[in-house]
Amino acid sequence: MIAILGTGKMGEALLSGLVRAGLRPHEITATARRPERADALRERYGVRVTDNAEAAKSAQTLILAVKPQDMASLLAEIAPHVSADSLVISVAAGITTGFVEARLGGDVPVVRVMSNTPVLVDEAMSVISAGEHASEVHLRRAEDLLSPVGKVLRIPESQQDAATALSGSGPAYFFYLVEAMVDAGILLGMPRAAALDMVTQSIVGAAIMLRDSGEHPVILREAVTSPGGTTIAAIAELERHKVRAAFLDAIEAARDRSRQLASG
Numbered sequence: 676m677i678a679i680l681g682t683g684k685m686g687e688a689l690l691s692g693l694v695r696a697g698l699r700p701h702e703i704t705a706t707a708r709r710p711e712r713a714d715a716l717r718e719r720y721g722v723r724v725t726d727n728a729e730a731a732k733s734a735q736t737l738i739l740a741v742k743p744q745d746m747a748s749l750l751a752e753i754a755p756h757v758s759a760d761s762l763v764i765s766v767a768a769g770i771t772t773g774f775v776e777a778r779l780g781g782d783v784p785v786v787r788v789m790s791n792t793p794v795l796v797d798e799a800m801s802v803i804s805a806g807e808h809a810s811e812v813h814l815r816r817a818e819d820l821l822s823p824v825g826k827v828l829r830i831p832e833s834q835q836d837a838a839t840a841l842s843g844s845g846p847a848y849f850f851y852l853v854e855a856m857v858d859a860g861i862l863l864g865m866p867r868a869a870a871l872d873m874v875t876q877s878i879v880g881a882a883i884m885l886r887d888s889g890e891h892p893v894i895l896r897e898a899v900t901s902p903g904g905t906t907i908a909a910i911a912e913l914e915r916h917k918v919r920a921a922f923l924d925a926i927e928a929a930r931d932r933s934r935q936l937a938s939g
């Protein structure tokens with residue numbers, strides 16, 4: 676039995692992925708804070724929705740998907756019901772395995788995960804790190820749960836905050852870029868729907884080339900950039916506005932914020 680505790684956006688994305696991967700609804704328990712949310716989850720997935728204590732008692736694998744700010748109170752609630760036979764997987768930004776272990780007590784195996792919303796289309800990037808009591812078996816169990824919904828990479832926990840900034844938050848940067856490019860299309864007089872179509876297909880095509888060609892992004896960009904052409908005119912403006920420097924600063928800020936989250 677797997678339980679997802681705090682089934683909001685990320686918890687539901689993982690829940691839907693588990694269902695697509697073939698888990699039966701009776702093998703999954705979810706928890707929610709609001710009754711209307713609990714009803715919606717029961718109706719959408721046919722899963723059992725209980726309180727946190729009940730979920731922690733009945734499941735061997737617990738996926739903690741509350742916000743970092745709600746993690747301490749959730750851990751206090753479930754600590755009496757979790758043992759060294761359980762596996763606790765936390766997907767919360769900034770929350771270290773040490774934070775979870777200290778509040779659960781005992782030798783509870785904890786795996787820290789940072790995934791992202793493309794879980795919804797089975798294209799997530801999930802990075803995982805073992806806590807002090809988590810063994811190869813526990814890491815494998817986390818990989819088995821996450822690999823049907825995308826790519827999984829093991830990283831040292833010291834890199835988790837950086838990964839959160841890069842791939843956890845990453846999809847938001849691409850949506851932001853799409854918004855800005857569509858606005859540019861509008862500025863140039865394109866209908867909004869056509870502009871969105873053009874930008875979306877360009878980003879999908881570029882992403883697939885990047886993933887499947889094995890080429891470095893610089894090579895792929897240079898292939899688009901004709902001497903004296905249109906692309907270099909645009910890139911000169913991006914450089915003038917220091918967009919690369921803005922990305923370096925932005926992702927560093929996200930990493931710093933992730934580091935702060937465990938302290939509330």
Ligand SMILES: NC(=O)C1=CN([C@@H]2O[C@H](COP(=O)(O)OP(=O)(O)OC[C@H]3O[C@@H](n4cnc5c(N)ncnc54)[C@H](OP(=O)(O)O)[C@@H]3O)[C@@H](O)[C@H]2O)C=CC1
Pocket residue numbers: 680681682683684685686706707708709712727740741742743745748749766767768789790791792843844
């Ligand atoms: N969104 C994303 O792209 C990503 C998020 N994450 C991480 O996932 C976690 C969840 O984020 P997200 O899904 O965006 O946030 P949400 O607010 O959508 O989800 C959290 C859910 O937990 C519920 N909740 C809070 N406390 C309790 C409790 N004690 N018992 C049961 N349910 C509870 C909330 O209820 P209520 O609705 O009443 O507030 C909410 O539905 C965060 O820790 C975040 O860092 C990780 C990677 C990507």
Ligand SMILES: O=C(O)[C@@H]1CCC=N1
Pocket residue numbers: 768839843844
């Ligand atoms: O913005 C956040 O804090 C969460 C973590 C990674 C993506 N969303």
